[in-house]
Amino acid sequence: xxxxxxxxxxxxxxxxxxxxxxxxxxxxxxxxxxxxxxxxxxxxxxxxxxxxxxxxxxxxxxxxxxxxxxxxxxxxxxxxxxxxxxxxxxxxxxxxxxxxxxxxxxxxxxxxxxxxxxxxxxxxxxxxxxxxxxxxxxxxxxxxxxxxxxxxxxxxxxxxxxxxxxxxxxxxxxxxxxxxxxxxxxxxxxxxxxxxxxxxxxxxxxxxxxxxxxxxxxxxxxxxxxxxxxxxxxxxxxxxxxxxxxxxxxxxxxxxxxxxxxxxxxxxxxxxxxxxxxxxxxxxx
Numbered sequence: 001x002x003x004x005x006x007x008x009x010x011x012x013x014x015x016x017x018x019x020x021x022x023x024x025x026x027x028x029x030x031x032x033x034x035x036x037x038x039x040x041x042x043x044x045x046x047x048x049x050x051x052x053x054x055x056x057x058x059x060x061x062x063x064x065x066x067x068x069x070x071x072x073x074x075x076x077x078x079x080x081x082x083x084x085x086x087x088x089x090x091x092x093x094x095x096x097x098x099x100x101x102x103x104x105x106x107x108x109x110x111x112x113x114x115x116x117x118x119x120x121x122x123x124x125x126x127x128x129x130x131x132x133x134x135x136x137x138x139x140x141x142x143x144x145x146x147x148x149x150x151x152x153x154x155x156x157x158x159x160x161x162x163x164x165x166x167x168x169x170x171x172x173x174x175x176x177x178x179x180x181x182x183x184x185x186x187x188x189x190x191x192x193x194x195x196x197x198x199x200x201x202x203x204x205x206x207x208x209x210x211x212x213x214x215x216x217x218x219x220x221x222x223x224x225x226x227x228x229x230x231x232x233x234x235x236x237x238x239x240x241x242x243x244x245x246x247x248x249x250x251x252x253x254x255x256x257x258x259x260x261x262x263x264x265x266x267x268x269x270x271x272x273x274x275x276x277x278x279x280x281x282x283x284x285x
Contacts, residue, residue, distance in 0.1 A: 154179010
């Protein structure tokens with residue numbers, strides 16, 4: 001191994017190969033990337049955006065398959081929008097949110113779990129396509145730790161808006177995705193310049209599309225969830241800041257860690273709830 005190879009490290013923020021002696025990462029601008037307090041498991045990046053996309057896609061697909069397996073609705077029935085759609089009871093057991101789950105059953109944790117449930121095949125396909133497009137851009141401008149917080153808390157904001165608006169049942173990743181959209185709207189306007197305006201105009205197209213789709217299909221689309229998610233994303237972008245304003249710090253890492261832990265716990269509660277229902281159904285007790 002040559003001396004240069006021994007002095008090479010992965011940047012703790014962007015995970016690209018650089019020299020340990022760099023004063024700042026030439027790719028992402030992180031200062032002193034070779035210092036021990038930045039290049040350790042507790043302070044380095046949460047991982048690449050591609051890895052986060054893969055994890056979110058996998059969790060959504062697993063939960064969708066689970067909802068189909070415990071559903072009482074035959075999978076081949078229905079038209080374009082209802083084919084391969086789990087029934088409402090299976091979604092409720094796994095963690096659908098809204099006025100009924102929260103007020104009647106006290107399932108306040110569903111404002112997180114509902115972001116990983118979907119009402120049909122087209123529903124999950126469209127949302128996962130958006131995941132693949134939006135997450136890398138938000139991770140690029142905010143960093144992966146802040147991305148995790150914006151995705152989780154933006155989804156919570158959207159579903160709280162749905163709850164306050166009186167929506168009975170609702171599911172889907174679109175509230176969390178709208179949180180990402182809101183953060184990019186804030187970034188584009190705040191940064192300004194040619195690049196900032198380009199980001200703003202591109203993301204504004206998503207907002208217009210969501211608004212028009214919501215007008216066409218108000219019974220299918222949770223417009224309150226979308227609006228609440230966008231508003232939450234704008235606020236989170238303002239409060240958390242983006243890379244060009246400050247580097248991610250220990251607070252960002254603790255906040256993201258709390259969001260990940262809360263997500264895992266909420267999904268576990270949904271799975272346990274569904275499992276208990278299946279046991280009761282099988283034993284007749």
